[in-house]
Amino acid sequence: MLTITHTHEAGTIIEGTAKGDGTAEILKANCWRWGRSIGAWYVPNSRDRLPQDHIITRTAAALEAAGFPLAPLQIDRTSRSTAEVEAGKIARQADRVDALDAKADRKTATAETLWDAHMRDVARLPEGGEPIKVGHHSERRHRHAIDKAHSSARRGIDAHHEAEEAVRRANAAAVTTDARYNPVTVANRIEKIAADIRRVERRIEDDVYDAETGYRPATAEQKAKRAAHYAPQLDELRDQLAYWEQVRADQIATGKATGYSPATVHKGDAVKIRGHWRRVARVNTKTVSVETGYSWTDRVAYAEIQDHRTAHATAEEVAR
Known part of the structure; x- marks a missing residue:
């Protein structure tokens, strides 16, 4: 009996x-993938998100059509708060960093051991490069001694490259959380979430297409039905917006x-x-x-401004 489940924390x-x-x-x-760490198939990017019903129902129908017994779908539509989601991501990333650090240490130790073995093989060759x-x-x-030295050199070089890659991945993972909370990234995320909210709200108010009369305004009943459908998504987006706006407010308060x-x-x-002073040519709503x-100007988001001097202060500085 196959069982498809979805929870906000574990995904589908x-x-x-x-x-x-x-x-x-x-x-x-x-579009499912095998998760070696969990020993099960899962829907990518389904963790910490609402269920993707189209994938779930399509998969269930395909499995049943192929003759596989399928238990009733177990779909939990309860969402965790964004604060809980982010805490979970930070904890998982910390575990991943620890695991990658340990792997890098193992690979480095293996590379050193194999290179030491190679040097011992080289020492067994006749001195002075005797033919x-x-x-x-x-x-x-x-x-035989030459072949052994060549083989151990290859193993040592390959192990060294593997160790370098393991260290690179560990270093990259170590800065992932900091990059996610970079002030500019946070500001851009707020803009995106706000745009997503407006997009969903427009869907609720969109006109309805009729084959005979064309587009017409949606009725109150149709809008209410859409609002009920999109309510979980809007609740999730608004919670995310509140969380990241608070993060940005805290970042501004602390400098x-x-x-x-x-x-x-x-x-x-x-x-x-980005470390360079530029004169403001025009002030826009968001940039x-x-x-x-040169003959053109660049547009930059306000979040990217690192420092600011008024025209008056700049003129006084030049005069001095």
Whole structure:
């Protein structure tokens, strides 16, 4: 009996499959992946998200059509708060960093051991690069020693490359959480979530297409039905927006992020962007246009402004 379950914390998983039972082909065709760490098939990017009903129902129909017994779907639509989701991500990332650090240490130790073995093989070769004495009783032993040194060198080099890759992955994983909470990234995420909310709200108010009369305004009943359908998604998005807005507010309060806006930046002011000072050519709603020294200007989001000087302060500095 196959069982498809979904929870916000674990995502969408199917249990009861076995290697070679024929389910793999069906699941792959429906965008599932095998999770070695959990020992089960899962829907990618389903953890910490609402269930993707179209994938679940399509998969269930395909499995039943192929003759596989399927238990009733167990779909939990309860969402965890964004704070819980983020805490879980940070904890999982910390575990991943520890695992990758341990793997890098093992690979490095293996590489050192194999290279030491290679150096011992090299030490067994005749001194001074003595050539092989063809026909001499030492020929076979000499050739074997050279082959062994070559083989151990290859193993040592391969192990060294594997160790370097393991260290690279460990270093990259170590900065993932910091990168996720980078002030500019947080500001961009807030903009995206707000746009997603507006998009879903527009879907509720969208006109309805009629084959005979064309588009017409949706009725109150249709809007209410859409609102009920999109309510879980909107609740999740609004919770995410509140969480990240609080993160940004805390970053601004502690000085980790700047909080510039059209109210604080004006044409003629100087702003510091990626370490370089630029003069403001135009102030927009979400960005500032800065001079480049050429015939065009660059547009930069307010979150990317690192420092700011008013036109008056800049003029006084030049005068001094």
